[in-house]
């Protein structure tokens with residue numbers, strides 16, 4: 001019989017948070033909480049290993065969709081280089097007109113562009129404003145006819161951490177205890193620029209008592225741990241460090257997602273799939289739709305580790321073949337030895353970027369560097385396409401259809417761009433899409449969902465967004481089929497019910513993001529009205 005954590009008497013009420021401790025009664029649960037359980041109650045613990053460093057382990061089974069952690073930022077501020085934003089709230093700024101001139105509203109003391117007086121007087125801006133004003137430093141950012149990227153912002157976020165050494169020493173120490181990889185970064189070209197700009201600004205312009213190593217370590221801690229924070233409406237973009245969420249290690253098939261809540265950007269970490277007690281709790285540090293070559297290169301260059309997750313080890317990436325290309329011998333229609341249409345080249349060892357790539361059917365082999373160059377050339381081709389014109393993406397898919405199979409990562413990225421254009425972009429609104437493009441959108445959504453199920457399964461944002469797009473397109477298709485007499489009322493009802501099931505799943509996934517609630521509610525009402533309107537009379 002379990003015993004109460006407070007009085008040690010027999011108890012049968014388990015704590016719903018950690019599911020580890022028991023109480024005999026509600027009053028003892030409240031007392032236990034106040035007496036310290038609130039600091040220990042969670043569904044994870046932090047462990048250490050030589051290969052992973054600190055990492056998060058589930059201390060109990062965690063349900064799909066459960067919030068594992070909610071945390072406020074330890075520090076938040078502008079990104080290294082960004083267009084003009086407000087130092088307090090991170091909003092992208094537009095200039096105001098002053099007689100014949102245009103310029104931003106500026107802080108009356110330090111002259112940094114801000115939204116207005118309220119942001120100028122916000123607590124977050126006060127310490128840096130004081131440090132700059134004491135040294136009579138005035139920011140010289142001006143509006144020069146366009147909103148250009150300003151390197152000057154690189155000093156603000158590190159300065160906020162450095163100033164904490166005096167104002168909040170405990171928080172400062174906690175941030176300084178995070179992984180930095182300073183020794184790996186210090187000789188890179190970015191850090192050479194940072195030495196010239198950031199260190200000079202902190203030491204010589206502001207005269208703050210910090211040595212070069214501490215200053216660069218703070219910058220390096222940001223680069224290793226910070227989250228890219230965006231407001232749902234796209235008007236604000238910042239970087240922030242969350243002390244506990246920083247302990248979540250990377251996996252190329254993660255079991256969590258995160259969302260930012262409210263004006264103060266609290267981070268909520270949510271399980272996308274059921275997590276079993278003892279499992280590693282993981283997030284992805286890079287794009288899931290990149291192939292293994294690109295993911296591992298990004299992780300090594302930016303986070304300084306060689307990912308050894310199951311997806312990286314599998315040359316087929318869980319059967320998606322995301323990073324693979326067709327064998328040019330087996331698929332060459334003029335080749336004498338052509339035998340296996342559809343055969344693909346796989347890396348002979350995905351853990352080694354220098355390993356050759358070999359056909360899964362014939363003996364054809366190419367060097368790693370050929371694969372690397374080819375991949376880069378095609379990536380350049382894809383990234384320079386006009387993002388508003390679907391024809392460019394359709395042509396890309398067609399042009400490389402003999403080289404890249406339908407779920408190669410570059411084709412998948414082109415397909416994702418098409419899903420976002422068809423039905424959403426001006427001139428391609430859902431109701432204006434001709435039948436063939438509506439069908440194309442539906443087919444593309446199905447293909448992307450198949451990939452999402454393997455790489456970002458469960459309640460991932462990627463799945464939620466595709467499900468939402470798919471149901472919207474299916475609903476329009478049903479409406480048209482019904483209005484043109486292609487299907488009966490009963491047929492329309494069946495199809496709309498299918499859309500409703502998809503919408504309910506999308507809603508379940510996306511409703512953690514507060515801004516989505518109204519959109520999802522509106523869609524449910526729209527679909528329910530359509531279902532009512534197509535109700536067969538004999539029902």
Ligand SMILES: C[S@@+](CC[C@H](N)C(=O)[O-])C[C@H]1O[C@@H](n2cnc3c(N)ncnc32)[C@H](O)[C@@H]1O
Pocket residue numbers: 051052053054055178179181224225246247248249250251303304305306307308
């Ligand atoms: C945000 S921190 C995560 C916490 C970190 N493990 C620590 O001890 O502080 C990111 C760093 O953790 C390590 N890391 C994260 N995921 C990893 C993985 N899957 N394999 C090896 N190292 C990993 C890398 O050193 C990476 O730069």
